[in-house]
Amino acid sequence: MTGQDWGRVDEDGTVYVRTSEGERSVGQYPAGSPDEALKFFTDRFDALSFEVDLLEKRIGSGVLSPEDAAASVAKVRASVAGANAVGDLEGLLARVDGLTGAVDSQREAKKAERAERVAAARVEKERIAAAAEELAAGNDWRNGANRLRDLLEEWKALPRLDRASDDTLWRRFSGARTTYTRRRKAHFSQLNEQRDSARAVKERLATEAEALSTSTDWGPTAGRYRDLMREWKAAGPAPRDVDEALWRRFRGAQDTFFGARDAANNALDAEFAGNAEVKEKILAEAEALLPVEDLDATKRAFRDLADRWDAAGKVPRDRVKELEGRMRKVEQAIRGVEDEQWKRSDPEKSARANDVIVKLETAIAEVEAELEAARAAGDARKVADLEGNLASRQMFLDAARRASADFG
Structure with a gap:
């Protein structure tokens, strides 16, 4: 439809617009022709129509919030209602009024969307508060503080709930953070006290x-x-900056002592190598007594060898087991023959075994006394000799006691 369909120009230049309620004057344009006057006011209508077109597109695209869209609709409606323009003003106004429904629909959609976000935020904030409370009740002092900071950032990123709910959940979360921080400080304070005590120890x-x-x-x-x-292990860790230094001092002292002890033992072992050679010769004689033919003669010979064995002194540590084992094997073989004869002899011979036990126990007591005196005097060589003597006599005492037990 043309501008003439919606308006006319009077002889005095007054321009009218046609509406469903009749004609309405929209202004005068006396300076030009009627066509020019009519075009001036239809251009005004076209500008309003363009503004409505643009508003429809913006509302349809969702770029405006419902509040901004409602304000824009009200502003454009005020411009269209009673506008001094020629055109389908009522149709244009109907289009503007139609936008109100679209805005209301968008407002409801936004409201529903926010309700969804708030509901999801409530679930997340309850989860965050529960996670913080779990940390506050635990003892994860290494990672707990970082985890609480992460939870706080998650909380900040969530939308607010209604004030009462949001405040309640925040108090839970904030209270848990406060409890954790207080317990963590107390823990490390106690730990520092323990470390200071460990340092002194x-x-x-x-x-x-x-x-x-x-x-x-x-x-x-x-x-x-x-x-x-x-005591060192029981003391626990000292502060990190001194614990390693103290350990180096402690370990260094140990190494010094045990290194000196090993050197002394090695020197004794070298000295005892000659004793091992003597005992090997004694062993050759002892092993030659087997098999036993004359028990009494063999026992006398073995006692002589045992005395020589004791007199030979200590041997290197790595030879003790081997040499003592061979000597014990000979002694056990003689003892086995003696046991067989013993079983066939008068039980009163047990008295002789007891006499041997008493003598051996007396001798051992004397050797032990000498050994204590040598240790007190720091005489390492004599201590070594007496320890070997004592081990041999103890071996014979054990054999005598087994024999006596058989008679018992």
Whole structure:
């Protein structure tokens, strides 16, 4: 339809627009022709129509929020209603009024979408609060603080709920963070106290270990080092910056002592190598007594060999088991023959075995007394000799006791 279908121009230049309620004056245009006057006011209508077109597109695309869209509709409607323009103003106004329904639909959709987001946010905030409470009740001091910071960032990214619900969940979350932080500080405070206490203990142990490092009282000192090591482990960790330094002091003192002890033992082993050669010759004689033919003669010969064995002294540590085992094997073979004869002899011979036991026990007591005196005097060589003597006599005492037990 043309502008003439919606309006006309009077002789005095007054322009009218036609509506369902009749004609309405929209203004005058006396300076030009009627066609020019009519075009001026239809151009105004076209501008309004373009504005409505643009608003329809913007609302349809969803770029405007429902609130902004409603404000724009009201503004355009005010421009169209009673506009001084020629055209289908009522149709244009109907189009504008139609946009109100679209805005209302969008508002409801936005409301539903927000309700969904809020519901999801409620679930997430309840999860976050529960996770924080679990951390607050636990003892994950290494990772808990970082985890709580992550949970806080998650909380900030979520939309707010209604005020009451949001405040309640926030109090749970914030309270859990406060509880965790307080317990964590208390834990590390206690840990620092324990580490300071451990430092004092380890400083004492390191000092004592260093004082013992030059001792030549090998047995008791080695035992004391074992005690110090148990105390060290029981003390727990000291502060990191001093724990390793204290350990180096403690370990260094140990290494010094045990290195010196090993060197002394190695020197004794070298000295005892000659004793091993003597005992090997004695063993050759002892093993030649087997098989037993004359028990009494064999026993007398073996006792002589045993005395020579004791007199030979200690042997290197790596030879003790081998040599003692061979000597014991000979003694057991003689004992086996003696046991067989014993079983066939008068039980009163058990008195003789008891007499042997008493004599051996007396001799052993004397050797033990000498050994204690040698240890007290720090005479390593004599200690070594007496320990070998004592081991041999104890071996014979064990054999005598087994024999006596058989008679019993």
